[in-house]
Amino acid sequence: MWEHQSLFRVSAQLFAEGIFNLLDRNLRPEVFLLGLASGREEDDPESVVVEPTNLRYQPADFATIKTRAASFETADIVAPRESVYHLHPQDHDRMEKQRWYELVCRATEETLRELVGARAENRRCFVSTPLSLNGYLVVVVVQLAADVYSAYYCLPGKATSGRPSNLPHAAVLEFLHECTRALREADTADNEQPVLDRDYNEVLRAAGRRLMLRVSPGNAHGLYDACLGIAALRHEGGEGQGTMLLAKRQHPAIVPVLTLEAPVPLRDHRSIRKLLELTEGRTGLVSDAAHVFGLGIAVDEDSPQYEPLATVQFTNHYGWELRHAEHTLMRVVSNTPRLPQGKVQADNFARVLHQVFPDVDAAGAAYLWELALEASGQSHGTMLCISTGAKPEAERLRRQCFRVVPRPMTPPVLRQASSIDGAVLIEPTGVCHAIGVILDGQATERGDSSRGARYNSAVRYTSSSPYPCLAVVVSEDGWIDLLPSTLHT
Known part of the structure; x- marks a missing residue:
């Protein structure tokens, strides 16, 4: 051609x-x-x-x-x-x-x-x-x-x-x-x-x-950037949290709670940020993507007026989510859209696990899944690194980790071991060799400057590790990633 x-x-x-x-x-x-x-x-x-x-x-x-x-x-x-x-x-x-x-x-x-x-x-x-x-x-x-x-x-x-x-x-x-x-x-x-x-x-x-x-129910060409501006502001030192319902004015699926005499333009980020303090539970700001009209509550699903609505959930500083009918469509952190990760799914974990460790049987996969599930429940963020070379890697990284007497890891012990910074290093059999591991590795194109140090260190490590390995990364903002080693998948 x-x-x-x-x-x-x-x-x-x-x-x-x-x-x-x-x-x-x-x-x-x-x-x-x-x-x-x-x-x-x-x-x-x-x-x-x-x-x-x-x-x-x-x-x-x-x-x-x-x-x-x-x-x-x-x-x-x-x-x-x-x-x-x-x-x-x-x-x-x-x-x-x-x-x-x-x-x-x-x-x-x-x-x-x-x-x-x-x-x-x-x-x-x-x-x-x-x-x-x-x-x-x-x-x-x-x-x-x-x-x-x-x-x-x-x-x-x-x-x-x-x-x-x-x-x-x-x-x-x-x-x-x-x-x-x-x-x-x-x-x-x-x-x-x-x-x-x-x-x-x-x-x-x-x-x-x-x-x-x-x-969007109306002209939403500035809605994304307006949400970014609102999430970036603090009110009296607090992080912005609250809900905004996206619907036309006087939508039948929304019960009005409080109506503003003069609608507030969505471009007035500071006023919207202040109004978010009024939202609580199911009560949210009502907006047609151009103005905020007041407060309202979406009707229950069994109501004849029910209709699935899109909502913007402001979660923390620089963080918000777009949802529809209780499903998260995307999460935005520091102006970067990502897919909702939520909890690690068992079938997805098993698929990735067998790609990296084909010799792990069903019982072993179920055991590692319990550990990964425990790691995914940590609210402060943590990392579980599964590697066939856990023993030699613990020796190589001895100056940047706490080596432990090898023992099978259990969910309660993992919860305690992951309370400090660094990764928990285990074998595919579940035997732990080190905690608080500061992972190393060479820089790679797989890195993402919008993500934190925990994620990028795991990317570097799994990309250059000479051993088959899988990192379960739980970030403080709630993202959960499964990072298999690229040299062995």
Whole structure:
């Protein structure tokens, strides 16, 4: 299709990994390019190009996409054309071209869905809007692990390019937008390669803004940043905590408690922060994403007026969460959106554990799960490091840990041992060799400057450890991460 298509595909793959690894490493993004020649017949061998060429899908798998797109238009599967009079012929051509691109996008999604279903692949496919480049309609495809993606709560209703269903979907839309932008800018420049250099966290912040637009009852273009400003303020030295209900004024699902005579603009961060002191329990501020009208209580689920509402829960200084129907859609700490981690899930822990330690049996996995569950319950943050080299590592790190006489670890002892800074170092059998371990390791691209020292030290250690290991990291802000060693998974 063009000279640097392989380089762009590789850079897009690395870009996707950088973004989605910050959300959930188990999403395992995979990116490939699909090119549909504009002026070639479907039986032409060069009518379809797939990059990389060694992909499990072949060009023949996508040979009928344009025919399928044309059939959609004939059958009027998509929304019918509106009767619009265009004053300029170029406007008409542009609208027709955009409509054709949407049909091709739809046909590509359905073709991929059929391929994935026929091969029983655990993949969820997302497709960019085609871009005309050197005689080809270029489509960027990103696939995620379907089971991991589906495990996160999705907003009700149909998800579209303008209506993300959750934070991973919003991140996908931002990723595809960046890929299309890079291709378009490279096409208009002289011999320029497409560049994907946007900061990963900035992409996630844009995804967070996109998600809040979806749940907002009104004009929410400033809602995300308003929440950041409110969470950053203190009132009389205290951290900001409270609830804000997102709903239209006089919403039937909200019982008014106190109505302000003059609504307070949401951009007035200090006033909103002060009003948050009035919220308690189920009582929250009522806002349409532009103003706060007063205090209200959401009706119970058994009420005829009940409707799931989006809420913003301010948790601590610089921290807040976006929720819908009691489900957490995203957590924002220091202007960085992340997925809700909550407690470690047993099935997820077992899957990661067996990836790192395939010889651990079911009884051993259940025993380690009890320890991980105990570690995840620590409110002050802690770290449990499981390593086949726990004994030699305790010896190597003897000057930065408290070595103990080897003994099987139990949940009560772990609760006591994790009350001090540092990691608890155990073998896959559960035998403990050291506590208060200050982990070391080489700097890595997996680090995240928005996270704390505990998380980043675990990332460095697991990335460079010569032994298979798994770190369960519980941060003080409530995030829980499973970090397997990269050299052995």
